[in-house]
Amino acid sequence: MKASIRVRLTVVYAVLLLGTCTVLVGLNYAMLYQSLYTNIQAPSADEMAAWAAQAGPNPQTEEKIQSFQQQQATIARLRTETLLSTAGRSAIGLAVTALLGLGISWIVAGRMLRPLRSLTAATRRISQDRLHERIALDGPSDELKELADTFDEMVARLEASFNSQRRFVADAAHELRTPLAIARTGAEVQLAKRQATPEQWQAMAHRVLAATGRAERTLDGLLALARSDGGVIAGETHDLAVAAAGALSDADGDAERAELTVRTDLRAAPVNGDPALLDRLVSNLVDNAIRHNHPGGWVEVVTDRGDQKASVTVRNSGDPVPPAEVDRLFEPFQRLASQRTADGRSTGLGLAIVRSIVGAHGGTVMAAANAGGGLTVTVTLP
Numbered sequence: 001m002k003a004s005i006r007v008r009l010t011v012v013y014a015v016l017l018l019g020t021c022t023v024l025v026g027l028n029y030a031m032l033y034q035s036l037y038t039n040i041q042a043p044s045a046d047e048m049a050a051w052a053a054q055a056g057p058n059p060q061t062e063e064k065i066q067s068f069q070q071q072q073a074t075i076a077r078l079r080t081e082t083l084l085s086t087a088g089r090s091a092i093g094l095a096v097t098a099l100l101g102l103g104i105s106w107i108v109a110g111r112m113l114r115p116l117r118s119l120t121a122a123t124r125r126i127s128q129d130r131l132h133e134r135i136a137l138d139g140p141s142d143e144l145k146e147l148a149d150t151f152d153e154m155v156a157r158l159e160a161s162f163n164s165q166r167r168f169v170a171d172a173a174h175e176l177r178t179p180l181a182i183a184r185t186g187a188e189v190q191l192a193k194r195q196a197t198p199e200q201w202q203a204m205a206h207r208v209l210a211a212t213g214r215a216e217r218t219l220d221g222l223l224a225l226a227r228s229d230g231g232v233i234a235g236e237t238h239d240l241a242v243a244a245a246g247a248l249s250d251a252d253g254d255a256e257r258a259e260l261t262v263r264t265d266l267r268a269a270p271v272n273g274d275p276a277l278l279d280r281l282v283s284n285l286v287d288n289a290i291r292h293n294h295p296g297g298w299v300e301v302v303t304d305r306g307d308q309k310a311s312v313t314v315r316n317s318g319d320p321v322p323p324a325e326v327d328r329l330f331e332p333f334q335r336l337a338s339q340r341t342a343d344g345r346s347t348g349l350g351l352a353i354v355r356s357i358v359g360a361h362g363g364t365v366m367a368a369a370n371a372g373g374g375l376t377v378t379v380t381l382p
Helices: 007-035 044-054 057-127 143-192 198-229 240-250 252-257 275-291 350-360
Strands: 236-241 260-266 270-273 297-304 308-318 363-368 375-381
Touching: 007 057, 057 143, 143 198, 236 240, 236 275, 236 308, 240 252, 240 260, 240 275, 240 297, 240 308, 252 275, 260 308, 270 275, 275 297, 275 308, 350 363, 350 375
Parallel strands: 260 297
Antiparallel strands: 236 270, 297 308, 308 375, 363 375
């Protein structure tokens, strides 16, 4: 069985404490050995050298040397006996220190790991339905508090992501259920009639086609959103001016029926990315500008290049857009209240797909409400 972190920290602290105490005792013994029983009247080294030179012809000098040597031997024996007599007490002291060190280390390790236990308990409590809980660790700003704060931030992001996902699934189900319900109701009503004329069957078929077309457009938008969320697949050079020209050509009929004035300033704006996604980005901007407009209004499309960046800007006239509502329009299935039933072709995914494609290409998208109504959307890509 693997030891816990607390046990390992306790052992490490205790070993370090015991090792430090042992080194200190060893140093103390070494210094004590040199200072015990020191003979302050002992001759100096120079005197000993002089005695040694005179030892042969001088018996008194030889006697002094022998006496000094006997004293040194006695001092060494006394030092050894003294240190040996205290070694047992030192060993007992080290053993007591080790036991106290284990206890203190156990307490200190427990206090240091307490935030981790709080983090573990909070992790076990948090689930998909309890993402509102936080650790909210108090204490000094150390590594453990930083870890707990980082975990709280991660849970907050997960909570926002789950809420967005739930809202997205609910909105997608609603958007798909509406056209299917229309088709089903139309078919049931028509079948309930005992005598239906060919004109009635034809009208019902048109309603079913319109409803299935709306569902198809919604599914197509969801697939485009999923693809762009997955990141850029291709990495080819593509000109935003060419994409804008193609989008305007495709939407020319819609703009003519709405009696819109289209102004363009298409300058070369090459970018590196997925051509299909980039075409979809510009097409969504143009379609959005034409669809959410009023008869006799205008649409302006501008492409340009700057310092290592290319941009496309789409402006349009239309109903006034509250500035506080602009950011919400980039969320899936979000429309202004006046636009919810204005156009059955609108899926509510156009600007959400734009934001996703821009993010996949590492660019930025900015939108602002025009003073006279309508919206200005500017996309900048590297």
